[in-house]
Amino acid sequence: NAAAGTVRQLDPRITASRKLSFLAYECASEIGVDLHSDIHVFLQDIGFPSGVLLNRICKDIQEVEMFHAQTTKIRDSLDFWVDGVVVNVNSIADFRTVGFVGKAPRGAVAYKYPAEQATTIVEDIGIQIGRTGVLTPVAHLRSVQVAGTTVSRATLHNEDEIKRLGLKIGDTVIVEKAGDIIPDVVGVLPSLRTGKEKKFHMPTHCPMCNSKVVKKPGEVNWYCANAKCFAIQQEQLEHFVSKAGFDIEGLGPKILEQLRAADLVKAPADLFILTREDLEPLERFAEKSADNLLQAIREKKTIAFHRFIYALGIRHVGEQTARALADHFGSIKRLLAATQEELQAVPDIGDVVAQSLHAYFRSTDGEQQVSSLLSHITHITHNKSTQQKEGRLIGKTVVVTGTLKHYSRDEAKEAIRAAGGKWSSSVSKKTHYVVAGADSGSKEKKARDVGVQIINEATFEQLLGKTKNS
Ligand SMILES: [Zn+2]
Structure with a gap:
């Protein structure tokens, strides 16, 4: 990933700054030799490093x-990381004769x-909830280097x-990485126990939604009985960002799913x-993307009050309500302390919204999320x-439909608000104006x-x- 990203850089100065080396192992043009090993020698002779010193011509499989x-x-003494060798048929004629399986040549095998x-x-065992509601235990590891990457999680399936492993929390374990993103725990070393290890129990209730967990007959997996569990969590995260x-840049639904899967x-x-x-x-996180995402998240440690309220995903609390609450209370402390009457x-803000807010801030989940x-x-x-x-839209509710020439949807919202009006996404009897742009449809x-x-x-x-x- 790092190498491909480096080569793809548009600015050659960045590419040059990366200290990337390259070993040639094949030549696309016919150069009139019979042996693959001669291609390496030829490439080396015309100035390409081809790793001739690392190559070996072997007479047989032994x-x-x-x-x-x-x-x-x-x-380990090489200054680059290798995961194996390639065994290549040396006769170019034989190489062609044995042919290909799909795109893979039979004459070259990793x-x-x-x-x-x-x-x-x-250090701990966590529970991850999959798309189908399956609960997967995941080992949280003390960080360790395996196959060139830092590993801090391993799936326990x-x-x-x-x-089967006889694993307890606190155990010393052998982790193995075989190309997969999430490594495996392949063994426990009970002789290193101190006596402080704790037995792990599968939760009886879903750690995400607190529904009962159930086991289907003949299956080893436990499932959350709430069919929407995964979707609810995903929705909550998507709403938050x-x-x-x-508004965290670069954190779309796919990345969120990836972060959850890990x-x-x-x-x-x-x-x-x-x-x-x-x-x-x-995957997809090599190069600068990891740093970029972390930076984007760090920037949001300073956040506008109304965004904070909106992001909590409280039932019935949309953008407009979040702004009204932020304006009215001014600080999170005062909002959290508000009684239902004060919210009303x-x-x-109507009774239903006030009730929903009050219930959220007084619930264990709500309190925990906020704190x-x-x-x-x-x-x-x-x-x-x-x-x-003086705004001419004071007290007026406005719906915008279709495409406007001079305003994006967000700009229109902002302009309506600035003129004292209220933006709404749906038309009702309470709507005062519908602004119809190009291709306006059902709302008009x-x-x-x-x-x-x-x-x-x-x-x-x-x-x-x-x-x-103007
Ligand atoms: Zn659940």
Whole structure:
């Protein structure tokens, strides 16, 4: 990944700064030799490093075995990482005769070294919830280097596997990495026990949603009985990082799923404790992307109050409500202390929303989520929404549909707010204006049906009291 990313750099100065070396092993043009080994010699002669000193011509399979065994011993002294040798038919004619399987030549076979192992301590065993609701135990390891990467997690597959290994929390274990992203625990070293190790028990209730866990007949896996468990967690995380929430760049649904699959992130607060060591072993995370993501997350340790409220994903609390709450209470401390009556007294907040907010802040889950987030957030900022007293949209609810020429959706929202109006995504009898842009569809029809005034972009700009660029 690092090599491919380096070669793909658009700026050759960056590529040059990376200290990437290259060993040639094949020549695309016909150069009139009969042996593959001569290609290496030729490449070396015309100035390409081709690793001739590392190559060996073997007469038979025993010599191949010997070479493989010898290189196993010297591999750690090489200044690059190798995971095996390639056994190549030396006669170019024979190589062609034996042909290909798919894209892979039969005449060149990778002969890999055994997977690398290391010993470390299982500090804890966590539970990860898969898309199908399956609960997978994951070992949280004291960080250790295996096969060139830092390893801090290993899958334990299921409860039976833990029993088979005889694994306890606190045990010293052998971890093995065989090309997979998440390494395996392949053995326990009971002779190193101190007596403080703890037996692991599968939870009886889902650590995510607290539903009962069940076992299907004939299966080794435990499942969360709540069919939507995975989706709920994913949705919560996607909502948290969304544009109106923490707006974390580069953290889309796929990356979130990947972080969950590696048991790195369960709840939003976990994002703030990610490290480069966590990310780098993951696919797509080589190169700068790990640092970029960590930087994007770090930047959001200072967050606007209304974004913080919105990101919590409290039922019935959208962007508009979050802003109203931020304006009214001004600080998280005052919001958390608010009674239901005080919440109801906030302009634009009805009984249902007030009830939902109050229930959330008083629930164990809500309290825990807020306090764990607050332990990572360094600063919550608040600028009271600017509300023009003279604005011609004061007290008016506006829906925008279709594409406007001069405003993106977010710009239109902001402009409506700045003019004292309220933006809404759906048309109802309470809507005052529907601004219809190009290709407006069902919302315009709905507006006609319920008798809401439909205006075009020019009229909208007049209502705002200005054109965007003036
Ligand atoms: Zn669950």
